[in-house]
Every structure is written in structure tokens, then in C-alpha cells.
Amino acid sequence: MNDFDIELKMNQKKNRLKRKYFYRQLLVNSAAIICLFIHGVEVGAPTVLVPQLRQEANSTDAVTPEQASWLPAIASYTAVPGLIVQNAMAAYFGRKVTHTFVSIGALIGFIIFYCSPNIQVIMIAQFFQGVFMSPYVCTVIMFIAEYTSSEHRGLFLTIKSATFFWGILTSNVLGTFFHWKTIPMLGMACSVYSLIVGYFWPESPLWLAKMGRFDQCAKSHRWLKGSSEKSEKELEKLLAENQNSKNKMPLKYQINHTFKSIIKKEIYKPVLLSQLLIALYVFSGKLVYTVYAVEILKKITNKTSTAYAGMLIIDAVTIFSMYIGCAFVKVFKRRTLLFACSSIGVAFLYILSIYLYLVKFHVFAEDKYVSISLLVGFSINKTLQEIAECMKGVKSVEDNRLLPTVRDNVTIVPENQK
Structure with missing residues (x-):
């Protein structure tokens, strides 16, 4: 075997490893980004839900103007305490626990939404979505930044930018051509996917380093980004930054x-x-x-x-x-x-x-x-x-x-x- 064949095989092996770690990062980010899609589904639902509820009851009194106004607004108000809780959880319990918490909350919200007999119960479902899903718009950026290599970060952030509006469009398409209960069914399926994938996540290397778990940090970092020279330098820098006196x-x-x-x-x-x-x-x-x-x-x-x-x-x-x-x-x-x-x-x-x-x-x-x-x-x-x-x-x-x-x-x- 000549030098050219050896070099070719080495390059092929490097490319396979790069794809391997890219697919791992893609899997992790898919669970985080799909939560933005879920949020879009939840935001788009009232647009088609209110006309269907009025049509089913054959009366505009089925959803009063005040209720129609509160239905999309309630998620925004409940997002404020939800954001405080999620940030505190991400800081003290880790990113993986926070993601699991959000996915379970979204699943509960969509189950309530699907089983809702009237507009009042649907508002309770919107309350759940506001507490769990609305603040995730902010925390998902942290997840992408910490779980993704610098060369792939731009790609995932670009995908993230339109995912919310894809959720709105999907919700409106389902509500236009099908019964409104297909919307929470889609939300439940996406929440289950997010929950299952999140279960196999490693914890964030940055959070582990900040908590002083340096061995686990190295293991998580290498699982996500590999053991290349560039990745090892990034890991060394991360560990060095968190071994200073301020942590004490x-x-x-x-x-x-x-x-x-x-x-x-x-x-x-x-x-x-x-x-x-x-x-x-x-x-x-x-x-x-x-x-x-x-x-x-x-x-x-x-x-x-x-x-x-x-x-x-x-x-x-x-x-x-x-x-x-x-x-x-x-x-x-x-x-x-x-x-x-x-x-x-x-x-x-x-x-x-x-x-x-x-x-x-x-x-x-x-x-x-x-x-x-x-x-x-x-x-x-x-x-x-x-x-x-x-x-x-x-x-x-x-x-x-x-x-x-x-x-x-x-x-x-x-x-x-x-």
C-alpha cells in the first residue's frame, strides 16, 4: 500500500468521524429545536381554534371576544415566571433536567388541550404551554451554543430562526383542513420525541465544568465533539477557565x-x-x-x-x-x-x-x-x-x-x- 492510499484512508476515516459527531450534535439539537416548533404550533392554534369552536356550537357565544383575546395572551403572561424558573433550573440542575422538565410540561399541556371539553379548559392548556414552552425560546439558544461545535453552530441557529414560524404554518394548515384536535395530537407526538431524545443527551460540558465535575465534562465534550486536536484544545480551555479561584x-x-x-x-x-x-x-x-x-x-x-x-x-x-x-x-x-x-x-x-x-x-x-x-x-x-x-x-x-x-x-x- 503506497503513501497515497494510506493518506486517502486516513482522510476517509476523519470524514467519517466528523459526520459521526455532526449527527450526534444534530440529534441533540433536533430535540431542542423541535420545542420551538411546538411553541409555534401552540401560538398558531388560537387562529384556527376559535372559528372552529364557534362553528361547532353554531354560536359566537361559544368563545366570547374576551376569551378569544385571552387565549393567545395567557401564554405570554405565564412565560415571565416560567423564564425565571427555567433559568434557575438550567443553572443549578443542569440543561438536561431543564429540557426534560420543559418536554414533560409541554406534553401535559397538549394532553389537556386534546381532552378539553370547552374554552375554559383550553385556557388551562395554554397556561401550561406558556409556563413551559414560551420561555424555551430564550433557553434554546444556550442549549445550541453549549452542545454544538463552532463550525456547525451557524447552521443550527439558521434552522432555529424559521422553526417557530414553521410551527405556526403547520398549526394553521391542520386547523384549516382538519379538526382542531389534530393540533394537540401533533404537539403530543413532538413532545414525546423531544422527551425521548433528551433522555439520551449527555449533560452540557460547560455546566459540568462550572459545577466542578471535570471528568464528566471531558467525557461529555468528547462524546459531542470528538477527540480531534481542535476539540481537545477547546476542552483544555474550558477546564482551565473553570478551575480558577472564583469558583471557590x-x-x-x-x-x-x-x-x-x-x-x-x-x-x-x-x-x-x-x-x-x-x-x-x-x-x-x-x-x-x-x-x-x-x-x-x-x-x-x-x-x-x-x-x-x-x-x-x-x-x-x-x-x-x-x-x-x-x-x-x-x-x-x-x-x-x-x-x-x-x-x-x-x-x-x-x-x-x-x-x-x-x-x-x-x-x-x-x-x-x-x-x-x-x-x-x-x-x-x-x-x-x-x-x-x-x-x-x-x-x-x-x-x-x-x-x-x-x-x-x-x-x-x-x-x-x-
Whole structure:
């Protein structure tokens, strides 16, 4: 066997190993990312659920306007305590326990949803989804960052960006063509998948290192990322960073040190900027439109079938725009893209408002295709704006070195020091 054949076989072996560890990371991330899909299914459900419940009862009193308003909103309110609980669990009990907790909660919520005899019980199911699934939108980024190699991280984050909207589209498709109980059935299947895959997860190497479990950290890191020279250097750096004196601080000093870190401008400035960008997206009306799409389009088109078709078209356009936005942020400056898309989105809303007022005052007859086209234009620009907001927020975090500051200053008492 000559040198060329030996080198070829070595390269083939390296490629097989790379694929092996990539598939392991794919398996782990699939369980985390599918939770975002579940969240999209839960958010999209009220859009098609309310019309079906009213149709089944042959009365609008089956779901009052107040109940129709609270149904999508309750998950947002319950997400706040859920986020606090999930972050605390991730810090003190580990990422694997947190993921299992979320998957079980989502499964319970969808079981209640499926068995619901009335709107009141469905609201209880939405409460469960809000506590368990809504905060996962934040914690999933931590999971992807810690379980994924740097060369694959961008791929999984790109997949994550549109998964939520795929969930909304799937929920709306099921609710349009099938009975509403097919939605919780899909949610239960996805929750079971997430739970089963999560059972075979290793614990996060970063969390294990912070807790002082260095042998388990090395084992988990090598299972996920292999034993290549690059991976071993990453592991050595991880272990070295967590073997410093700060891990031996008294708990009282750690709490005081963490509080002082939080009030630094390197942390609160990007956090406030991120909140401003989120408010810009919410107050633009895109989220409200997502929930009330059928009702809005019914009033525009005066035809139920056209309203459902328009809703699905706009959902599909939203997903397509997410991928276009990922390409745009590589071509245009984030700030330019953010202001351009925001301005154009507002312009579409103004044009639509003026157009509908002119129709109301009988200046000319309404053309439903014009109205839907304006809504599609608005949806495209608001989706591109959302991508720009995400990337702008990440850039702000990077510029202010938020992540290193948090990692270096927010500490956890190792298990052997408790």
C-alpha cells in the first residue's frame, strides 16, 4: 500500500468521524429545536381554534371576544415566571433536567388541550404551554451554543430562526383542513420525541465544568465533539477557565458580585436595546396579525375560504422572508436593513389604512387582492425587520462583550464546594 492510499484512508476515516459527531450534535439539537416548533404550533392554534369552536356550537357565544383575546395572551403572561424558573433550573440542575422538565410540561399541556371539553379548559392548556414552552425560546439558544461545535453552530441557529414560524404554518394548515384536535395530537407526538431524545443527551460540558465535575465534562465534550486536536484544545480551555479561584468564592460574595456585574453598562445597555427591538416588533402589529389573521381577512374578503387561503399564503411568505432575511444580513448593514424594513412596513400599513378608508367612504370599490397584497408586503418587511433586529441585538451583545462578562462574572458554586 503506497503513501497515497494510506493518506486517502486516513482522510476517509476523519470524514467519517466528523459526520459521526455532526449527527450526534444534530440529534441533540433536533430535540431542542423541535420545542420551538411546538411553541409555534401552540401560538398558531388560537387562529384556527376559535372559528372552529364557534362553528361547532353554531354560536359566537361559544368563545366570547374576551376569551378569544385571552387565549393567545395567557401564554405570554405565564412565560415571565416560567423564564425565571427555567433559568434557575438550567443553572443549578443542569440543561438536561431543564429540557426534560420543559418536554414533560409541554406534553401535559397538549394532553389537556386534546381532552378539553370547552374554552375554559383550553385556557388551562395554554397556561401550561406558556409556563413551559414560551420561555424555551430564550433557553434554546444556550442549549445550541453549549452542545454544538463552532463550525456547525451557524447552521443550527439558521434552522432555529424559521422553526417557530414553521410551527405556526403547520398549526394553521391542520386547523384549516382538519379538526382542531389534530393540533394537540401533533404537539403530543413532538413532545414525546423531544422527551425521548433528551433522555439520551449527555449533560452540557460547560455546566459540568462550572459545577466542578471535570471528568464528566471531558467525557461529555468528547462524546459531542470528538477527540480531534481542535476539540481537545477547546476542552483544555474550558477546564482551565473553570478551575480558577472564583469558583471557590463564598455564596454571599458570589451573589453580591453577580449583582454588581448586572448593573454594569456592558450588560444593561445591550439588554435595554434588545427590549427596544422586541417592542418595535410587537407594537408594529405583526404578532397581533398572526393571531387574528382569519378574523382580519374575513372582514376584508367577506369569504371564509378566501380568508383561510390568504392566511396560509401569508404564513408561507413569512417563512420564505425569514430565509431571504438571513441572506440580506450578509449583504446589507444591520442598521440600514432595520430602518429600511421598519419604514417600508409602516408605509404599507398607512397605505392599507388609507385604502380601506377610501373604500369605506365609497371613493372606489374594494379589491380584496389589493388588500391582501398590501398585507403580504407588510408581512415581508416586518419579517425582514425581525431578522435585522435579531442580528442587531446579537451584534450589540458582541460589541459590548455581554457574553464574556456574564460568563466571567456570574458564577455557580461547584457541587463539591456546597
